Every structure is written in structure tokens, then in C-alpha cells.
Amino acid sequence: METRRDIFQAIADPTRRAILVLIALQAMTPNALAEHFHTSRQAVSKHLKVLTECELVKPELSGREIYYQLEIGKMKEIDTWLEPFRKLWEDRFNQLDIVLATLKKQQNEK
Amino acid sequence: METRRDIFQAIADPTRRAILVLIALQAMTPNALAEHFHTSRQAVSKHLKVLTECELVKPELSGREIYYQLEIGKMKEIDTWLEPFRKLWEDRFNQLDIVLATLKKQQNEK
DNA sequence: TATAAGCGCAATGATCTGGTTGCGCAACTA
């Protein structure tokens, strides 16, 4: 079945998020990754397939080994989606800032 | 079945992401939300249940209507996870910046 | 008070998901 891959669906799985974190530090092979989890290499391979399909990760051949490395640019897409929301919480933070400043002022005037 | 709710799993669904975007602008009732999608009110209600369980959304009663509003603070948790990755792409951007500066310098020296 | 409107919940069903096992193939190694 040709399932459409999607970044948000990809990072929904905790194991895949962990893989992304590990790979962010250094490109790794499926076997090396599997050692960090309580699952088989094949399971990790399936996760890597999902991550590769949505281009969050890129395989790099080296003999019979395959080093998977992070495609950091793709991660930015998540950030892009978050952008408008970020504005909201920054605004709220600013409002809180104002409240705190007002309280402090009132305290000084006592 | 008591499924553990998780923010990343919550935003994996495109309809739920759309709900978050709509609600960010203004608190809305399930019926009002359902009008924006090609699904039933019950389906929207189920999505709202998921979003409420992981506290991305909060119900506000008003007579027989329920206005759901965004819990912006929870959205920030996604941003927090993204934080270390952001460093990476900012670094890469800085490196690109350096490259561009160098190129410009060389051009000026011609 | 009778009727309609707004919801949530439960049951059902099709489709996805994530894990396992068993291959087979290519690439190192003795």
C-alpha cells in the first residue's frame, strides 16, 4: 500500500524521535542504532525507511554499511508550522511581562 | 483501552492540526469546527477529545455549547523538543553566512 | 410542556502501525 509519508506522522513515534536525536549528533548505521533500543535491527530499519521516505534522514553508503544522517533542513518544516503559534505564546509572554512590570511598579510605590 | 496520549501523536493527524490552527484564532464549538471539514461532528468531537486529553485544547462551557480554546503553553513543548535541532540549522546557516561573506570579500578584492 | 439543538459516549468496521521472523543479496575476511 502506497502510504503517503508525512513529517508529523514520522515524528509521532517515540523511537523515531530518538533516532533523530541520536543521528543529529553523528551519522549511524542501523545496527549501531538498534543497540540503543529494545528492538530488532529490522524494526529500526523500518523506522529508517519511514524517515528516509519523508526525507528527514539520508542514507550514505560506505562499503556494506549504511550510515544514516539527519537532513536538518527538513526538520525546519516542523518549525515553520509552529511559527504562527510561536507568535501567540510570545505575545502572552510579553503580556505577562507587562503584568510583572506593573506589579513591581506598584510595589515600589508602596 | 487507555491509550497514552502524546502531543506528537496528537499533531500527527492533519485534521487535528487544522483544528489547532482554527482554534488559535478563536475558540470554537464542535459544530462550528465540523463545518470546516468533510467529516461528521462526532469525528471532530473525537479529535477534540484527543487534543483535550493531551491538554493542547481546553473546553469552556457556555450553556449547551462548548467552546474549545487553544492551550498555547502546551504547543511550546513541541518547540522545546525542536530546540537542539534548531541550533544545528542555525549553525549551518551561520556557516553559509561565513561562506557568503568570504565570497563577497574575494569579489571585492578582485 | 413538547420540540429542536448541541454534545459526548459506545459499538462497529476498514485501514494503518509497529513488531517479529525468515529470506536472499552484496561486501568484507580468513
Added chain:
DNA sequence: TAGTTGCGCAACCAGATCATTGCGCTTATA
């Protein structure tokens, strides 16, 4: 060349997801 080692792929299976439908409860309206 014979035997490992590292991988991906296919088949299979239990459990999760998402949408639909049918209810029943509460609140507004005539």
C-alpha cells in the same frame, strides 16, 4: 573460495486509529 556480517524486503499478526451510526442527556425555544 568459504564463511561471516550488514542490510533491505516480504509475510504475518496483534493492537491502534479514524470515520460512521445510533443513543441518551442537557439546554434552549415555541
